[in-house]
Amino acid sequence: MADPAYFTRIRRLQKWVVRELANLLTEMNLGIGLEAALACGRKIVLDRLAQPPLEVQQELWTVLDLDDLQEADRTHLNEKVRQVVEQTLTADDWGEIAKAAADSVQAQVLARHCLLKSA
Numbered sequence: 001m002a003d004p005a006y007f008t009r010i011r012r013l014q015k016w017v018v019r020e021l022a023n024l025l026t027e028m029n030l031g032i033g034l035e036a037a038l039a040c041g042r043k044i045v046l047d048r049l050a051q052p053p054l055e056v057q058q059e060l061w062t063v064l065d066l067d068d069l070q071e072a073d074r075t076h077l078n079e080k081v082r083q084v085v086e087q088t089l090t091a092d093d094w095g096e097i098a099k100a101a102a103d104s105v106q107a108q109v110l111a112r113h114c115l116l117k118s119a
Contacts, residue, residue: 009064012064013049013060013063013064014046014049016063016081017045017046017049017060017081017084017085018042018045018046020078020081020082020085021038021041021042021045021085022038023078023082024082024085024086025037025038025041025097030101031105032104032105032108033100033101033102033104033105034101035104036100036101036103036104037097037098037100037101037104039100040096040097040099040100040101041089041093041097041100044089044093044096044097045085045088045089045093048088048089048093049088052088056084056087056088059080059083059084060081060084062080063077063080063081063084
């Protein structure tokens, strides 16, 4: 918080990364499991990006700088952020995200089943 401009840029990057993660998960058509998958994925990706490798940091700062200068089209910048998300998350991370979605679907199906049985 000592540098409000830096903090603002970090928050902007975080929002951008989470938005691209949400877009990726939405494209996977997870249905009722989407919300749980996004909550899980958001936590993982933000944890991973708390101290990202230098090359990932550089890519993200470049994207932000280009956006600030409006020197690149938005689609290209979104694709760059998506690439960062995809390279940041491991196979195990995707497994956790998939499990969160599956667990959510299972819980909702069982809850619905119990409601139908009691009616």
